[in-house]
Amino acid sequence: QKEVEQNSGPLSVPEGAIASLNCTYSDRGSQSFFWYRQYSGKSPELIMSIYSNGDKEDGRFTAQLNKASQYVSLLIRDSQPSDSATYLCAVNYPNTGNQFYFGTGTSLTVIP
């Protein structure tokens, strides 16, 4: 069973704070991990991808991967009200080609 688990939230943080979003996955052999942002009524937008253990930073976003713990996270620094959205974690499982499995998403609200 290919599972991707996320806390559904809602997660609320004040403007300027760090938002931390977490995701676990079931298959230790997974190689590629992705974070998407989805605004209400819109389609998912790719924020970051990560493939190696450790941290990957892009602007205010940092993805963290720990394959041993089967855990991937997304940190959003200096959170802005425009970051309020649902954040989806996606995993590319091995031997499935380019097929993504998504979690149910974490709803984030940044309070001005």
Next chain:
Amino acid sequence: ETGVTQSPTHLIKTRGQQVTLRCSSQSGHNTVSWYQQALGQGPQFIFQYYREEENGRGNFPPRFSGLQFPNYSSELNVNALELDDSALYLCASSEAAPPYEQYFGPGTRLTVT
């Protein structure tokens, strides 16, 4: 660079009817994946097409079928529509090589009454 486009934007159908949704992939991408997203859920993988062949399928019945054309655009067909088919249908395109990043179109909102 042209992004992923989908048509139509919204669609209302009656139970038992058939529907065809269309997707044009992003320039340079040769792989198209289709997803169904119910309200409050993450996208569920339906199937993927690469070089006009189905390249994997999720847990969806055979009444969900698809095509990919030589220009890499794609169609999703759903026969014998059921009320539970009401959802946002998403198309995503990608290259057939790492990093396998998928880029989504705006989606088609299907309502079955």
